[in-house]
Amino acid sequence: MSSAARLALAVVLMASPASAMVRGRPVTAIAMYGEPKYGPDFAHFDYVNPDAPKGGTFVRQNEAFLTFDTFNPFTLKGAAALELGLMHDSLMVGSLDEPESSYGLIAETIEVAPDNSWVQFALRPQARFSDGSAITAADVVFSFNILVTKGAPQYRIQFADVAKAEAITPHLVRFTFKTTTNRELPILLGGLPVLSEAYWKDRDFAATTLQVPVTSGIYTIETFDVGRYVTYRRQDNYWAKDLPVVRGQYNFDRVRVEYFRDDTVAFEAFKTNVYDFRRVFSAGQWARRYDFPAVRDGQVKRLEVSSILPQDATGVVLNMRRPLFQDRRVREALNDAFDYESLNKNLFYGLYTRLRSYWQGSPLEAKGLPSPAELKLLEPFRDRLPPELFTQEYTQPTTEGEGNNRDNLLKARGLLRDAGWTVRDGRLVDDKGNPFTFEITIVQDGLDRVLMPWVHGLKRLGITATIRLVDTSQYANRVNAYDFDAIYIGINNSLSPGNEQVYNWGSESADRPGASNYSGVKDPVVDALIRRLIEATAYDDVTTAAHALDRVLTWNHYGLLTYSSPVERYAYWRKLQMPGVMPALGLGTMGDAAIALWWMDPAAVDSGLETSGNVKMPHGPSKAGALAWVFAFLAIGVGIWRLRRSTRR
Numbered sequence: 001m002s003s004a005a006r007l008a009l010a011v012v013l014m015a016s017p018a019s020a021m022v023r024g025r026p027v028t029a030i031a032m033y034g035e036p037k038y039g040p041d042f043a044h045f046d047y048v049n050p051d052a053p054k055g056g057t058f059v060r061q062n063e064a065f066l067t068f069d070t071f072n073p074f075t076l077k078g079a080a081a082l083e084l085g086l087m088h089d090s091l092m093v094g095s096l097d098e099p100e101s102s103y104g105l106i107a108e109t110i111e112v113a114p115d116n117s118w119v120q121f122a123l124r125p126q127a128r129f130s131d132g133s134a135i136t137a138a139d140v141v142f143s144f145n146i147l148v149t150k151g152a153p154q155y156r157i158q159f160a161d162v163a164k165a166e167a168i169t170p171h172l173v174r175f176t177f178k179t180t181t182n183r184e185l186p187i188l189l190g191g192l193p194v195l196s197e198a199y200w201k202d203r204d205f206a207a208t209t210l211q212v213p214v215t216s217g218i219y220t221i222e223t224f225d226v227g228r229y230v231t232y233r234r235q236d237n238y239w240a241k242d243l244p245v246v247r248g249q250y251n252f253d254r255v256r257v258e259y260f261r262d263d264t265v266a267f268e269a270f271k272t273n274v275y276d277f278r279r280v281f282s283a284g285q286w287a288r289r290y291d292f293p294a295v296r297d298g299q300v301k302r303l304e305v306s307s308i309l310p311q312d313a314t315g316v317v318l319n320m321r322r323p324l325f326q327d328r329r330v331r332e333a334l335n336d337a338f339d340y341e342s343l344n345k346n347l348f349y350g351l352y353t354r355l356r357s358y359w360q361g362s363p364l365e366a367k368g369l370p371s372p373a374e375l376k377l378l379e380p381f382r383d384r385l386p387p388e389l390f391t392q393e394y395t396q397p398t399t400e401g402e403g404n405n406r407d408n409l410l411k412a413r414g415l416l417r418d419a420g421w422t423v424r425d426g427r428l429v430d431d432k433g434n435p436f437t438f439e440i441t442i443v444q445d446g447l448d449r450v451l452m453p454w455v456h457g458l459k460r461l462g463i464t465a466t467i468r469l470v471d472t473s474q475y476a477n478r479v480n481a482y483d484f485d486a487i488y489i490g491i492n493n494s495l496s497p498g499n500e501q502v503y504n505w506g507s508e509s510a511d512r513p514g515a516s517n518y519s520g521v522k523d524p525v526v527d528a529l530i531r532r533l534i535e536a537t538a539y540d541d542v543t544t545a546a547h548a549l550d551r552v553l554t555w556n557h558y559g560l561l562t563y564s565s566p567v568e569r570y571a572y573w574r575k576l577q578m579p580g581v582m583p584a585l586g587l588g589t590m591g592d593a594a595i596a597l598w599w600m601d602p603a604a605v606d607s608g609l610e611t612s613g614n615v616k617m618p619h620g621p622s623k624a625g626a627l628a629w630v631f632a633f634l635a636i637g638v639g640i641w642r643l644r645r646s647t648r649r
Contacts, residue, residue, distance in 0.1 A: 026109035026122060029092075032100035032187055032496050033539045038244075045095055047583045048248030048597055056600025057231075057254040058576070059275040063590045065261050065444075066472050067227050070208035074151045074193070076480055076514045078208035079472060081230045082257045083595070086219035086250075087130075091121050091140065092190030093245050096583030096593060099308070100496035102190040103245045106135055106216065112186050119186040120174040128239045129196050131214045137167035142197035144175070144189075150205045153514045157506075158188055158499045181535040184498040218250050231256045248579075251599035262445075271300075276576055279591045280569040283351040290571060298574060305568040307586030310359040314490035316440070316454075316560040317518040321482055321510075324438060328386070329419040331557035333412035337457040340563055341401035343450060348563070355561035356396050358550050359493055364543060366550035368393050373544040374551070377532060381525040389555045396561070405457055412461055428462030437464040438485035443475035447488060480514045489518060490564075492589065496539075497546055501530045505553070519558045526552055570594075575604035 022030060029036040044050045062082055070078035073085070092102035092110065104110065107121035127135040144165040147155040161182045165175050175189050199214040212221045218241070222233035232255045240246050258275050260266035267285070270278055271292050280286050286302075294300040318325040318334065325331055340354045357365040370378060370390065378385065397408045421428050421436060428436040440451060448467045455465045465486075470478070478484050491504055502509060507522040509515035529552065532545035553559070568586050578598045587593040 023112045023116070024114040026111040028109055029101060029103040030110055030112065030186060030190075031098070031102075032184065033542075036101045036103070037095065037098045038103065042244050044244050044247040045097070047097055047579055047581045049579045049599070050248040052248050052251045052579075052599040053602045053605075054251050054253065054599070055602065055605045056252055056575075057256055058252040058277065058595055058598070058600070059256045059258060060277045060591075060595075061266050061270070061275050062257055062259045063279075065259075065263070065266075067259055067261070068230070069226065070210065071213060071221065072205070072207075072209055074147060074155075075206050076152050076476075077206060079476065081224070082590075083219075083230070083232060083255060083592070085217070085592075086232050086255060086595070087213075087215040087217040087221070088193040088195075089216040089218075089240070090191050090193050091123075092187075094191075096585045099494065099585070100187065102187050105240060105243070105245055106140075106194055107190070110186065110190060116177065116180045116183065116185075118174055118176045119189060120168065120172060121190070123171040123173070124240075125171060126239050127216075129199075129214050129216055130220050130235060131196075131199075132237075133196065133198065133214075135194055135216060136170050137173035138170070139197050140173040140192070140194055141165045141167050142201070143192060143195040146195065146200065146205050147192070153509070153512050154500075154503055154516075157503045157509055157512070157515065159185075160502075161185060162189070182499070183537060184496075184534060188499060218246070219255060222254065227259055229256060229258050249596045252595065255595055270571070273573055277570065277572045277591065277594060280571055281565075283348040283565075286351065286569055287349040294573075301572055301574050303570045303572065305570065305582060305586050306566075307568065308362065308584050309495060309586060310357075310362040310364065310493045311353070311355065311564040311566060312490045312492055313355065313358045313360070313559070313561065314564050315355065315488070315562040317487050317489055318560065319482060319484055319486065319518070319520060320558075321520040322438075322485055324436070324485070327419045328556055329415040330421075331560070333415040333419075333461070334458070334463075335557055335560045336397050336408040336412040336415070337405065337461060338397075338454050338560060338562065339399050339401075339403070339405040339408075339457060340396070341399045342403045342405075342453060344563070345401040347450065351565065352563040353566055354396050355564055356394060356554065358491070358553055358561075359497075359546060360564070361566060362495055364493075364495065364497070364546040364550065366394070366547040366554070370548065370551065371544070373540075374548045377529065377545065377548045378551075381528070384523075384525050385552065386555045389551050394551060394554045403453075409457060409460055416461065423462045426462060427464070435464065436462065437466075440465060440467045440486045440488065441475065441478060441484045442467060442469055442488055443472055445469060451488070479518070482513070482518070482520065487518065488562075491516065496542065497549075498534050501533055501549070505549075505558070506530055521558050523552070523556070575601045577601055 028040045029038065038045070066079060068079050068081035070080050071084060072078070073080035089106055091105065091107040093105045094101055095103065102110070106123055106127045108124045109122045110119065112119045121140070123135060123137060123140070129135060144159070148159055161178045162185065163176045163178045165173065168174050177185060194216045196214040210226070218238045219232040219234050222231045224230040234250060234253055258269070260269065267289070269275060271294065290302060318331055320326050344350055344352055359365045378389070382390070399405050399408065416428065420431055442448065448469070451467055455467065458465045479487060504516045505521045505526050506517065507527050509517040510520045510522045526549065529545055529549040533542060533549070536542045536545060554561070568591070570587070570591055576598050577600070578594070583593060
């Protein structure tokens with residue numbers, strides 16, 4: 001699908017009548033705007049194969065070479081194992097071919113108050129935990145309370161407008177709101193993972209644990225070896241396996257995650273079928289290294305997937321809690337020193353695009369000059385905003401791609417001079433003689449090859465920037481505590497931005513450890529526009545507020561947007577098979593939807609050829625450093641965005 005076709009599809013899917021979600025009566029599904037695609041009597045989602053055979057083991061590698069030390073993904077403590085979402089069901093689930101809808105899973109129906117002052121969920125009486133005990137309204141209330149009080153900060157921020165949760169009957173739970181204007185709360189609460197009160201009430205929820213918990217999902221942990229693998233086994237007695245929202249999905253008997261600490265080893269393991277499926281982040285690897293025998297004889301397939309979602313907003317985060325980065329002119333100068341065209345030509349094989357928006361490639365990307373509707377939102381803050389925002393379209397500086405960034409560096413030097421910085425003896429210093437120095441903290445080996453040209457450009461300005469590679473645990477701790485000058489990370493934005501934007505950019509999250517406001521933005525204009533997003537009653541209002549917010553974020557250079565891929569790239573062994581319809585929302589950050597939607601070729605299962613993971617390979621690092629997986633660490637997001645996306649879908 002071309003980018004133009006993706007954009008057209010997104011516009012169609014997000015177009016909505018004036019009415020919002022159904023209110024005042026129980027329904028089986030809701031949509032943020034308009035009506036859900038699937039009616040109450042639908043048999044299965046369009047993008048699944050309802051007759052997909054069951055069996056086999058899906059084996060994938062870990063993302064960003066993370067390890068694990070806990071099976072609790074809901075807190076910041078420890079490194080959670082991957083694919084724990086397979087073990088936890090939510091009240092409702094979204095579909096992958098419409099941006100913002102929810103269909104009942106544990107909840108049979110949902111009812112939203114006519115004035116949006118509460119929402120209540122009627123639970124399915126047959127819903128069960130993995131130990132066979134019934135899922136009750138008391139479990140839902142317990143889950144909400146423990147996640148808000150002891151879980152990751154995202155829950156406290158997203159559910160800040162919830163006044164209380166109460167069990168009305170054993171199978172009816174109600175959430176009462178503090179405000180009637182937060183239109184997204186019913187859908188957010190529908191994504192609440194349901195935990196067992198009987199299991200957790202006498203355990204320390206905030207502690208790391210390698211004990212396999214009682215859970216509500218279709219898979220449970222069968223075996224594991226810390227630092228090497230985790231194997232999840234599908235439960236044959238899973239109570240929801242015949243529901244329309246599950247039919248045709250979760251076809252593998254087992255899902256196994258192999259853990260590697262180096263991409264050179266991981267790639268060699270894939271070539272010998274130690275595992276079946278990998279997302280490819282390295283442009284060089286995609287362009288040059290997929291010519292091994294299994295590719296040539298058709299045993300290994302390559303797949304490019306388009307999505308209507310915005311491209312990941314990846315780039316360098318400058319920590320404005322440091323006085324060094326508090327001047328907008330300084331941040332703009334650092335952006336001018338980044339020569340994307342040379343990187344794309346010399347390292348990326350032309351496979352990436354330069355980012356200029358936090359919603360790039362979607363209808364929410366701000367283009368041209370502000371519309372009259374946007375100006376209505378922005379004019380009250382004109383004296384707080386860069387004047388260029390009102391008169392120019394935001395564009396990124398460009399070069400010829402030959403490594404000569406002279407013009408942009410001259411512009412950067414002027415901005416730094418205006419901000420009070422001067423060059424003395426080859427070093428950029430402030431009026432007190434303090435040098436301009438900072439550290440870029442990274443977790444992915446090979447990323448330095450991408451950042452070094454920028455570092456060299458900064459050196460020509462008299463700035464000393466150093467790159468520090470740290471291990472996964474140290475990186476997570478430092479990011480959670482905002483103990484860094486600069487990092488390279490990404491944010492996954494959706495087509496229906498709302499409460500999560502408080503988590504990304506809101507003033508109240510700037511000083512909250514573990515949130516995603518990595519830059520430390522405290523801007524009343526941003527706060528006001530986020531509130532507009534949250535309170536929007538029609539998608540036209542969402543689009544207007546998102547465009548305005550996009551302009552404020554880019555013109556203030558709160559993040560140094562770099563590059564991203566317009567498509568998802570995967571390689572897989574052909575024994576894995578897929579439906580004929582690809583979901584409009586793609587396969588997810590690491591291709592997680594493939595686990596749910598694909599299946600194993602029955603002939604491979606019968607012949608025993610489907611078994612992966614039996615070839616013994618070293619999981620440790622090789623001596624050869626590689627650029628491969630330059631983007632992989634972006635999926636970390638401290639685990640938060642990956643978890644949010646899975647629960648919302």
